[in-house]
Amino acid sequence: MKPEIMAPVGSFESLAAAINAGCDSVFFGVEQLNMRSRSAHNFTLEEIFEVSEYCKKAKVRSYITLNVLLYEHDMTLMRKIVDVAKAAGITAVICQDIAAIQYARQVEMPVHASTQLSISNYESVKFYAQFCDTIVLARELDLQMIGNICKRIEEEGLRGPSGELVKIEVFVHGALCIAQSGRCHMSILTTNTSAQRGACLQECRKKYRIIEEETGNEMVLDNQYVLSPKDLCALPFLDQVISAGVSVLKFEGRARSAQYVDTVIRVYREAVESIELGTFSNEKIEIWMERLRTVYNRGFCEGYFMGKTLPEWSGASGNRSTDERVYVGQVKHYFDKAQVAELDIRAQELKKGDHFVVMGKTTGVVYGSVSEMMRDEKSIESSGKPSTVTIPLKEKVRYNDHIYLLKKRGAVQDD
Amino acid sequence: MIKVIHHRKKCIGCNSCVAIAPQNWVMDAEEGKSRLIAAREKGGLFVGEIFECDREANEQAARACPMKIIKVNQA
Numbered sequence: 191m192k193p194e195i196m197a198p199v200g201s202f203e204s205l206a207a208a209i210n211a212g213c214d215s216v217f218f219g220v221e222q223l224n225m226r227s228r229s230a231h232n233f234t235l236e237e238i239f240e241v242s243e244y245c246k247k248a249k250v251r252s253y254i255t256l257n258v259l260l261y262e263h264d265m266t267l268m269r270k271i272v273d274v275a276k277a278a279g280i281t282a283v284i285c286q287d288i289a290a291i292q293y294a295r296q297v298e299m300p301v302h303a304s305t306q307l308s309i310s311n312y313e314s315v316k317f318y319a320q321f322c323d324t325i326v327l328a329r330e331l332d333l334q335m336i337g338n339i340c341k342r343i344e345e346e347g348l349r350g351p352s353g354e355l356v357k358i359e360v361f362v363h364g365a366l367c368i369a370q371s372g373r374c375h376m377s378i379l380t381t382n383t384s385a386q387r388g389a390c391l392q393e394c395r396k397k398y399r400i401i402e403e404e405t406g407n408e409m410v411l412d413n414q415y416v417l418s419p420k421d422l423c424a425l426p427f428l429d430q431v432i433s434a435g436v437s438v439l440k441f442e443g444r445a446r447s448a449q450y451v452d453t454v455i456r457v458y459r460e461a462v463e464s465i466e467l468g469t470f471s472n473e474k475i476e477i478w479m480e481r482l483r484t485v486y487n488r489g490f491c492e493g494y495f496m497g498k499t500l501p502e503w504s505g506a507s508g509n510r511s512t513d514e515r516v517y518v519g520q521v522k523h524y525f526d527k528a529q530v531a532e533l534d535i536r537a538q539e540l541k542k543g544d545h546f547v548v549m550g551k552t553t554g555v556v557y558g559s560v561s562e563m564m565r566d567e568k569s570i571e572s573s574g575k576p577s578t579v580t581i582p583l584k585e586k587v588r589y590n591d592h593i594y595l596l597k598k599r600g601a602v603q604d605d
Numbered sequence: 606m607i608k609v610i611h612h613r614k615k616c617i618g619c620n621s622c623v624a625i626a627p628q629n630w631v632m633d634a635e636e637g638k639s640r641l642i643a644a645r646e647k648g649g650l651f652v653g654e655i656f657e658c659d660r661e662a663n664e665q666a667a668r669a670c671p672m673k674i675i676k677v678n679q680a
Contacts, residue, residue: 222617222637228672264618267637383671387617391671 192466194438196253196359197455200230203448205241206554208250211455215251216241217284219388219444220271223264224255225306225372227388229445235274242278251281255444257304259386260287272299282324291321300352305329305361305371312342315356323350324357324438328371329422332497333434336360340435357437362424363454363482364442366493368394368417376417394418395488395507413505420502423482423490425458426475429465431495449515449547449594450485452555457481484513515594521548521587522578531583533573538595540579541572548583550591557596558583606654609663611641612674613651621669626662629655 197208199218208216218241219225219232226232233241238254245252254275260268268290275283276299283299285291286306294301303309303318305326315325327336340358342348350356367374374385376393383389397414401407422442424431431439439458443450457478464470482490488504504510519536531548533540540546540560548556563570564580573579587593609629616638622630623639633640644653655663660677667675 227617261618261620261637263620263632263634264637266635267618378671381671382619382621382669384619387619387671389617389619389671 191437192462193432193436194251195455195458195462196438196440197451198364198441198443198446199241199451200226200232200444200446201448202231202551203549203554204444204446204451205244206552207448207452207549208455208554209245209248210554211452212459213250213455215253215281215438216245217253217255217440217444219255220275221267222388223258223260223268223271225257225385225388226444227258228383228390229388235270238271238274238280239278242280246279253282253284253302254280255284255304256290257284257286257306258388260289265289269293272297275299284326295321295351302326302359306373308371308373310335312339315339315343315358316348319348319350319356321351322356323352323354324359326359326361326438326440329361329366330370330494331360333427333430333495334497336431336436337434344435358435359438359440360431360436361422361442361493362428362431362439363458364421364446365488366419366422366491368419395504397507413503415504415506418488418504420489420491420504421487422493423479423487424493424495425461425478425482427492427495428458428461429470432462432465446486447515448549448555453481453485480512484511486511512599513596514599515547515596518546518593518595519576521550521589521591521593523589524583524587525580526586529582529584530580531587532578532580533593535573535575535577535579537575539573539575539577540581540593540595545596546593547596548587548591548593550588553587553591556583556585556587558585607657607660607663608678609641609644609653609655610676610678611639611644611651611653612649612672613638613640614649615672615674617672619671621671622666622675625666625669626659628659629653629663630666 194214196215197213199205199216272294282302284302284304286304301322302324303322308328310328348356377390378384380393381391383391394417400409486509491502516538518538519534522534523532542560545559618637623632630639641653644651663677
């Protein structure tokens with residue numbers, strides 16, 4: 191069975207991108223009750239209907255992450271989100287707090303057990319199967335442990351509330367947390383920004399020094415990013431993840447750009463199809479890895495899948511992608527018949543031969559390169575700025591879509 | 606009186622301001638977001654006034670706010 195590819199959606203752009211890239215399902219946050227309340231665009235209660243319709247049309251399942259710890263004062267909003275999700279025909283809600291799980295069951299809204307529950311053994315899976323049809327396992331399990339859990343579900347015929355066998359979901363790509371699946375107090379202890387409320391300020395991504403109080407001696411560290419793991423990337427052994435019995439492949443990244451979602455989902459879609467066809471090979475993996483490196487990453491590691499004791503350290507601050515995106519301007523108009531886009535160049539000039547990416551709410555992500563450029567009916571080599579130019583572009587883009595220049599980032603070190 | 610501005614849309618309902626300055630802040634259980642008592646909405650922002658004696662508590666609340674959406678105006 192081909193696994194479900196579940197894409198992270200933190201904006202309407204990402205939603206369009208995820209669907210165009212071939213995901214089977216999307217997950218997104220609503221209002222402030224989700225683990226990216228600070229960093230992603232969180233949809234409003236009203237927008238749930240719009241997202242749901244969009245997904246239904248594309249025959250893609252939709253999930254709402256309602257996965258923060260809940261306070262007493264969150265109960266009304268939590269219930270509202272579940273009620274609206276049900277009314278809008280959202281496939282399921284992903285929860286951590288028992289209050290949310292309980293309420294969703296009460297109104298017969300399907301529930302997934304969030305990775306925040308750190309479910310790490312079959313007995314836990316069995317417990318949560320009373321409420322949940324899909325269980326997201328803790329990120330800290332290795333492939334063998336995952337395989338054993340999947341095997342026992344089949345052997346014992348463990349079923350969720352829907353009557354179907356319980357599905358196992360794992361994260362295969364994206365940021366890794368230094369704490370147990372996001373159960374981190376670093377951010378709240380240093381800046382009162384609770385990770386458990388989706389406000390994590392990523393203190394772990396900073397540089398640190400270790401100084402001994404008494405003597406003032408400083409420990410020599412290989413790199414000072416001693417708390418910042420590299421990003422998880424299960425692509426090189428995705429066939430093993432699937433054969434372990436995992437039903438849903440999940441991607442971290444609701445705070446990432448639509449371009450990130452487009453690239454990552456496309457690559458994994460191709461990989462899943464290739465595994466299905468039996469053509470998954472090292473040559474292909476290398477090409478896919480190159481593509482994954484073009485978008486946001488802190489370097490890649492195998493996470494906990496292969497049983498290593500610790501994730502590898504990122505050794506650098508923030509993004510190590512090979513390509514970077516520079517804002518150019520906006521689309522003014524698209525001439526459907528002529529397949530020409532009129533661009534309002536503002537921040538950065540565009541030259542012939544440049545590669546670019548256009549992102550927008552309906553457009554999602556469109557890549558292109560400048561083969562021709564016209565201004566005032568004259569062919570030009572570079573746009574200058576500010577200026578208005580037209581370029582041929584096969585794929586439709588729309589008014590107010592943003593256009594970015596893609597260029598190679600200066601010297602990316604790899605250790 | 607001192608002006609306090611709350612960018613309420615971005616509130617994540619952590620409850621810090623309510624815990625630190627309960628004389629001026631309450632939790633709205635409908636929306637799960639805090640509310641500056643007697644504040645009026647102006648273009649998406651909630652603007653209210655506090656007494657000088659409550660300045661320190663509100664400044665502390667502003668510092669504690671994880672979203673940095675509380676602003677206490679200088680006298």
